[in-house]
Amino acid sequence: MVDAGIGRLLISSLHQGIADVAPSRLDFYETWLSPTGIRDGRLAMAPLGAVLSFVHREAPPANHEIPARAGMWAANWTYQELSSLRQWYIRRLPIRLRSRAALRLGRRLVMSTVSNSKVRTRKRRRRAVVEIRSELFTQLRDPSTFPMRGFYAAALQRLFAHCCVNAEVTVSGQGPQGWRLAVAIKGSSPRIPVDAA
Helix, strand or coil, X not given: CCCCCECHHHHHHHHHHHHHHCHHHHHHHCCCCCHHHHHHCCCCHHHHHHHHHHHHHCCCCHHHHHHHHHHHHHHHHHHHCCCHHHHHHHHCCCHHHHHHHHHHHHHHHHHHXXXXXXXXXXXXXXXXXXXXXXXXXXXXXXXXXXXXXXXXXXXXXXXXXXXXXXXXXXXXXXXXXXXXXXXXXXXXXCCCCCCCC
16 A cells, blocks of 8 residues: 555455546556555555546446445445355344444445545444545545535444445535534334455
């Protein structure tokens, strides 16, 4: 990891999101998301900023679908890292504790994508707020950070789904070094396959 501690999870999930949504554009993005960088888990802030800026400028709906798809893959891979026993145990907890487990996994995902990030969560009954502070927001210009908002919102929503919680995650605000995600917990949901796309 270099610069802001950008991890392999972010690089690989962005690569996979682009391959899923805009495969004809993958060669263009591999200028920055090189296979060597993915393998080594290394990417500097400038190439990441370029990738995010170009994703933001993609024609709709690809500009929203790429980060959402990348977030989904990051969530799937984060959940798959848990042992099958822990996955089984989480699914059998009461919804309140499953929601807390999803928030903890969300924190782990954020730290795996940009290790120098800070995550703060507040949960009250059927609502939660996740505040993410990251060097991405201090080092990149604002348009480049827009895809990351969609990425984290989609990833957190997918983690709730893996924990059998029906939740809606939206971007609710931003500050000078990050932003807030609002989580509305609607109830239990059926289990989704770990490798579901």
